Amino acid sequence: MSKEDDILLRNIEDKIDKCMDDYRSTNSIFLDLRQRSLAENSCKRRSGLQFIFYGGYEEAERTIALFLPDYISLSNTDFKTIHAYFQENEEDNPLALLRIINESSKGKELSHRDYLGALTGLGVKREMIGDILVRKDGADIIILKEMADFLMIHYEKAGRAYLNAEVKTIAELIVPEGQFEEIKDTVASLRIDNVVASAFRTSRGKAAEAITGGFVFLNGIQTDKTDKQVKEGDKLVLRGKGKVILQEIGGSTRKDRVFIILKKYL
Numbered sequence: 001m002s003k004e005d006d007i008l009l010r011n012i013e014d015k016i017d018k019c020m021d022d023y024r025s026t027n028s029i030f031l032d033l034r035q036r037s038l039a040e041n042s043c044k045r046r047s048g049l050q051f052i053f054y055g056g057y058e059e060a061e062r063t064i065a066l067f068l069p070d071y072i073s074l075s076n077t078d079f080k081t082i083h084a085y086f087q088e089n090e091e092d093n094p095l096a097l098l099r100i101i102n103e104s105s106k107g108k109e110l111s112h113r114d115y116l117g118a119l120t121g122l123g124v125k126r127e128m129i130g131d132i133l134v135r136k137d138g139a140d141i142i143i144l145k146e147m148a149d150f151l152m153i154h155y156e157k158a159g160r161a162y163l164n165a166e167v168k169t170i171a172e173l174i175v176p177e178g179q180f181e182e183i184k185d186t187v188a189s190l191r192i193d194n195v196v197a198s199a200f201r202t203s204r205g206k207a208a209e210a211i212t213g214g215f216v217f218l219n220g221i222q223t224d225k226t227d228k229q230v231k232e233g234d235k236l237v238l239r240g241k242g243k244v245i246l247q248e249i250g251g252s253t254r255k256d257r258v259f260i261i262l263k264k265y266l
Helices: 003-022 033-044 079-088 112-121 145-154 192-199 204-212
Strands: 026-031 050-054 063-068 095-102 129-135 138-144 161-168 180-187 216-218 235-238 242-252 258-265
Touching (some): 003 033, 026 033, 033 050, 033 063, 095 145, 112 129, 112 138, 138 145, 145 161, 192 204, 192 216, 192 235, 204 216
Antiparallel strands (some): 026 063, 095 138, 095 161, 129 138, 216 235, 235 242, 242 258
């Protein structure tokens, strides 16, 4: 484990202790998928802990670990339940939405990299920023609520483009409809290495290397087992290469290969 990972897990433990000792909700910084896997392993070792990974919308890739005292009596801590709770108790939501409008009428459309670069140029650490959802005229950026006042004042430009920033609630988030490619294929079995190889057009050997190397996430959880079985609806992420959903599993061919349909996000 790296020094950075050790610091992260110490901070996670500190937030858990504060939740349980002070009887109040606490949260981590934003986590990527690998960090989320590390945090989840740590959380599962704490008996009685109520926690959820939350990024403002159901498909969020960057999430915070949210720790809840038992007086927030949620029947289960899935996304829909916690999202409904925050809609009724907005003051408890540690996240906010920064809505950006690109005011440069003749400027080019800004990319994810443009928005993120402008933020880091202000000295904002990546761990304070969640997903950046880009539109033609701007972006919705999910942030820790504690950053809202600072960004409202200072987040004015990205490159040569002038920006107008407004803080809104997470309930007002606009999630753009994702573009995707449909992949139809057959695989020898529903082992994860077979499906990853098909989804990302690589050999089974290279897919296996990526899995054992910790680069593959199944439903947000890092996995290193090449023989793990996947099922319809599972989401697979190959770090640095993209995300796919196993949309449909069909019948078998004469050679006992399995028909699958994958939805690969572009």
